[in-house]
Amino acid sequence: MSTTTTRDATRPAPAEVPGAGRRRKGVRGSTLSFWIFTGPFLIGLVIFVYIPIGWSAWLSFFEARYTVTPDKFVGFENYELMLTNGDFTGSLVTFTVFAAIIVPVTWALSLGLALMVHRLRFMQAFFRSVFFLPTACSFVAASLIWKMSLFSGVRFGMMNTVLGWFGVENIAWLADPNPPWYWLVIVSVRLWLQAGFYMILFLAALQNIPPELYEAAAIDGARPGWQTFRHITLPQLRATSTAVILLLLVAAYQAFDEFFNLLSKTTWGRPPLVELYYTALGDDQDYGAGSAGAVILTLLICMVTLLQGRFLGFGRGDDSK
Amino acid sequence: MSALSSRNWDRRSVLRATAGLAALGPLAACGGNTGREGGGSSGKSLVQYFHAYGEAGTQEAIKRYAKAYDEARVTTQWITGTNFESKLFSSLLTDNAPDVFEFHPQLQLIKSGQVAPLDDIIGPVKDDFNPADITSHTVDGKVYGVRMIDDPQFFFYRKSLLEKAGVEVPQTLEELAEAADKLTTDKVKGLFLGNNMVSTNYALVWAAGADQLNDKNEIAYHTDDVAAALKVYRRMFTSGHLLLDAPADYWDPSALVQGLTAIQWCGMWAMPVMQKALGDDLGVFPFPSAASGAKPAVYNGGWSMFVNAKGKNVDLAKEYVKWLWIDQKKYQEDWALSYGFHIPPRTSLAASATKLKSGLPAEGVKLFTEYGRFDNISWTQAMITALEEVIANSVRKGMDPEKALDAADVKVDRELKKLFG
Numbered sequence: 001m002s003t004t005t006t007r008d009a010t011r012p013a014p015a016e017v018p019g020a021g022r023r024r025k026g027v028r029g030s031t032l033s034f035w036i037f038t039g040p041f042l043i044g045l046v047i048f049v050y051i052p053i054g055w056s057a058w059l060s061f062f063e064a065r066y067t068v069t070p071d072k073f074v075g076f077e078n079y080e081l082m083l084t085n086g087d088f089t090g091s092l093v094t095f096t097v098f099a100a101i102i103v104p105v106t107w108a109l110s111l112g113l114a115l116m117v118h119r120l121r122f123m124q125a126f127f128r129s130v131f132f133l134p135t136a137c138s139f140v141a142a143s144l145i146w147k148m149s150l151f152s153g154v155r156f157g158m159m160n161t162v163l164g165w166f167g168v169e170n171i172a173w174l175a176d177p178n179p180p181w182y183w184l185v186i187v188s189v190r191l192w193l194q195a196g197f198y199m200i201l202f203l204a205a206l207q208n209i210p211p212e213l214y215e216a217a218a219i220d221g222a223r224p225g226w227q228t229f230r231h232i233t234l235p236q237l238r239a240t241s242t243a244v245i246l247l248l249l250v251a252a253y254q255a256f257d258e259f260f261n262l263l264s265k266t267t268w269g270r271p272p273l274v275e276l277y278y279t280a281l282g283d284d285q286d287y288g289a290g291s292a293g294a295v296i297l298t299l300l301i302c303m304v305t306l307l308q309g310r311f312l313g314f315g316r317g318d319d320s321k
Numbered sequence: 322m323s324a325l326s327s328r329n330w331d332r333r334s335v336l337r338a339t340a341g342l343a344a345l346g347p348l349a350a351c352g353g354n355t356g357r358e359g360g361g362s363s364g365k366s367l368v369q370y371f372h373a374y375g376e377a378g379t380q381e382a383i384k385r386y387a388k389a390y391d392e393a394r395v396t397t398q399w400i401t402g403t404n405f406e407s408k409l410f411s412s413l414l415t416d417n418a419p420d421v422f423e424f425h426p427q428l429q430l431i432k433s434g435q436v437a438p439l440d441d442i443i444g445p446v447k448d449d450f451n452p453a454d455i456t457s458h459t460v461d462g463k464v465y466g467v468r469m470i471d472d473p474q475f476f477f478y479r480k481s482l483l484e485k486a487g488v489e490v491p492q493t494l495e496e497l498a499e500a501a502d503k504l505t506t507d508k509v510k511g512l513f514l515g516n517n518m519v520s521t522n523y524a525l526v527w528a529a530g531a532d533q534l535n536d537k538n539e540i541a542y543h544t545d546d547v548a549a550a551l552k553v554y555r556r557m558f559t560s561g562h563l564l565l566d567a568p569a570d571y572w573d574p575s576a577l578v579q580g581l582t583a584i585q586w587c588g589m590w591a592m593p594v595m596q597k598a599l600g601d602d603l604g605v606f607p608f609p610s611a612a613s614g615a616k617p618a619v620y621n622g623g624w625s626m627f628v629n630a631k632g633k634n635v636d637l638a639k640e641y642v643k644w645l646w647i648d649q650k651k652y653q654e655d656w657a658l659s660y661g662f663h664i665p666p667r668t669s670l671a672a673s674a675t676k677l678k679s680g681l682p683a684e685g686v687k688l689f690t691e692y693g694r695f696d697n698i699s700w701t702q703a704m705i706t707a708l709e710e711v712i713a714n715s716v717r718k719g720m721d722p723e724k725a726l727d728a729a730d731v732k733v734d735r736e737l738k739k740l741f742g
Contacts, residue, residue, distance in 0.1 A: 065429075065739070066410065066413075066414075066429060066430075066433040066435065067414065067433065068414055147566075148568045149568075151566075152566055152567070152568050153564075153565045153566020153567065154564070154566065154567055154568065154581055155508065155581075157566070157568075169561070172565035172566045173566055174516075174566050175516060175517070175565035175566045175717065176558075176565065176717060177717060177718050178718070178719060264516070264517050265517035265519050265709050265712075265713060266517070266713050266717070267710050267713045267714055268713075268718065277407075278706075281407050281410075282404075282406070282407050282706075283406055283407075283702040283703065283705065283706045284702065284703050284706065285410045285411075285429075285702065286703075
C-alpha cells in the first residue's frame with residue numbers, strides 16, 4: 001500500500017548519534033537476558049501457581065466432591081460451610097496459638113544462640129554448625145523421631161524414661177489433649193529445626209554492628225551486659241528482628257508437616273493447611289469446600305500482610321518513611 | 322552439513338530452543354515416575370496400587386504375581402505411610418490414575434463413576450464367594466470389586482497375664498474396663514485399643530446393639546447405648562490403664578509381643594507373628610457386648626480389588642483382575658495364608674485352608690463366622706471421619722457423648738443427602 005510508503009518516505013531520517021546503535025543493541029541484549037533468565041520461571045509461575053489459584057477460586061463456587069471439573073454451581077455455599085462448621089475457624093485459632101508461642105520463642109532462642117556463638121573465642125565454627133545442622137533435617141523425619149522415640153508414650157520413650165527416674169508416671173504426650181502436652185512436642189520439634197537458621201541471620205547482623213559503638217558506649221560509662229545489649233545491640237538488630245518475625249509468621253502459616261505427622265485422627269491441633277488438606281485431599285475429597293477455605297485463608301494472609309506493612313513498616317521504601 | 326552448523330543456529334534459534342526446553346522441562350517433570358515405563362511382551366501395561374502391608378514378603382509376593390501375568394506388564398505402586406486413601410483419591414482424578422487398585426467398598430466411588438462393575442468376570446463364580454462379601458460390594462444389583470481377603474479384627478490376650486491377675490475373659494464392656502484395671506502394672510498396661518482409639522469404633526457401635534446406618538440408609542449409630550458405651554471408653558481413657566502413644570499402632574503386633582499390654586485389638590493377619598513370639602500364651606475374644614442383650618462384635622475388614630472405570634485400559638484391567646483374583650487360586654491362597662493370616666473370601670479356598678483348621682486360627686475363624694460384621698457400602702469416607710471424630714471428641718477430649726454424636730449427625734446427614742437426596 002502506498003500509505004506506508006508515503007509515511008516512511010516523508011519521515012525524517014534519524015540523526016546519526018555516535019554510540020546510539022550500541023546502546024540499542026545493549027538494551028535489546030539486556031531485554032533478551034531478562035527473558036532468558038525469568039521466562040522459564042514466569043511460565044512455571046503461571047502454570048503451577050496462577051492457573052491453580054484461579055482454578056481453585058472457580059472450584060470454590062461449585063460442588064466439587066471427588067472431582068476437579070464440577071458442573072453444579074452452589075454459589076457461596078462452600079464458604080458458608082467452611083465458616084460455620086467450626087473446624088476451619090478452629091484451625092485459625094490453632095494457628096494463632098501456635099504463632100503466639102513459636103514466633104517469640106524462636107526469636108528469643110535464635111537471638112540467644114547467636115549472642116552465645118558470637119562471643120565464643122574458640123570452636124565458633126563448630127558450634128555454628130552444630131546449631132545450624134538441624135535445618136537440613138526434614139520436618140517429617142524429625143516429627144517421626146519425636147513421636148516414636150523422644151515423646152513416645154511408653155515406658156521406654158526417652159522423655160518418659162527421664163521422668164521415670166524422678167518417679168513421674170508415663171505421659172501420653174500426643175494422645176491426650178488434657179493437658180495439651182502435644183504443644184510441647186510440636187513446639188520443641190520446630191524449635192530444633194528452625195532456630196539454627198534464624199541464629200545465622202542474627203549472627204550476620206551482630207557481625208555488622210560497628211565495634212566503635214560499643215567502644216563509645218564504654219567511654220560514656222555504659223556497663224557491658226544487659227545495659228549494652230538493651231541500648232546498642234537490640235536497636236541495631238531492629239531490621240533483622242523485623243525480618244525474622246515476618247519469616248517466622250510466614251513459616252507458622254505454612255505449618256503442616258509436624259502437625260500432620262504427630263497428631264493423627266484428632267479434632268484439635270489442626271492449623272489451616274492441615275484442615276484444608278483433610279477437607280480437600282484427605283478423606284473428604286471436597287475440593288469445593290477446600291478451595292473456599294483456601295480463598296478465605298489467602299484473603300486473610302493478604303490482610304495480615306497489609307497490616308504488618310502498616311504497623312511494622314517492613315517493605316516500605318525510605319521515601320515513604 | 323552438520324545440523325549444528327553455526328549458520329543454522331543463530332541467536333534467535335538458540336533462544337527459541339532454550340525457551341522451548343525450559344517450558345517443556347517442568348511439564349516433563351510432571352509426568353515423571355508414573356510407573357508406566359516399558360510394557361510386557363504384548364507392549365501393554367497396567368498400574369496397580371497397594372497400601373503397604375505390615376507382613377514381611379507381601380510386597381514381593383504381589384510383584385511376583387504381577388510378573389507372571391503374560392498379557393501386560395503390570396507395575397505395582399506400594400504406598401507406605403498412612404495416606405493411602407489420599408494418594409489414591411487424588412490420583413484417580415488424574416491421567417496417572419492406577420488401572421486397578423485395592424480399597425474397601427464405598428458408594429462414593431461408584432456414584433462418582435470411578436469404579437467399573439465387574440459382574441461379567443465375577444458372575445460365573447459369584448456363588449463361590451462369601452455371600453456377605455458379595456452383598457457389601459453390590460449396588461443396584463451390580464457387583465463392584467473382587468474381594469481378595471477378609472480380615473477379622475478382635476482382641477488378642479496373654480493367657481498367663483490374665484491368669485496371674487485372676488481375670489476371666491471379659492464378656493461385657495464393663496468387664497473389659499475392669500480387666501484393664503486389674504491387668505495394669507508399672508510395666509504393663511491392661512489394654513491397647515490403638516493410639517487414636519478409632520479402630521474399634523465400628524465394633525463398639527455393633528456391640529452396643531446399634532449399626533452405622535439402617536436399611537433405609539438413615540443414621541442408626543446414635544443411640545443411648547452407644548452414648549453409654551462411649552462413657553465407659555472415656556473412663557478407660559482417663560484411668561491410666563490404656564496403652565497410649567505406642568511406637569507402633571494397633572495393626573502391628575509389637576505392643577502385645579513386647580509386653581507393653583496384656584490385651585490388644587488387632588487383626589488376624591498378625592496371628593502368625595504373635596504365635597511365633599508367644600507360643601500358646603495367646604488367646605482371642607470378640608469385642609464384648611456393650612449393652613443388655615447385644616451380641617459381641619468382630620469387624621471383618623479386608624481388601625478388595627477395583628478397576629478404574631475412567632482408566633485407559635478398562636477391559637485389560639478387568640482381564641488382569643479376573644486372572645489374578647478369580648482364576649489363580651494358588652496365588653490367592655498364597656496371599657491369604659503365607660504371610661499373615663487372612664480368611665480367603667472364596668468358600669472353596671477357605672474350606673481347603675488347612676492352616677485355619679485348628680488351634681488359634683480356627684478360633685479366629687469361629688469368631689469371624691459367629692460375630693463378624695462387614696463393611697456397609699453406603700458408609701463413605703466422610704462418614705468414617707465423622708464417627709472417628711466422635712471418639713476423638715467424646716473419649717479423648719471429654720466432650721459429652723450426646724453432643725459429639727449430634728455433631729457427627731450433622732456431617733453424616735449432609736453426606737446421606739448428597740448420596741441419596
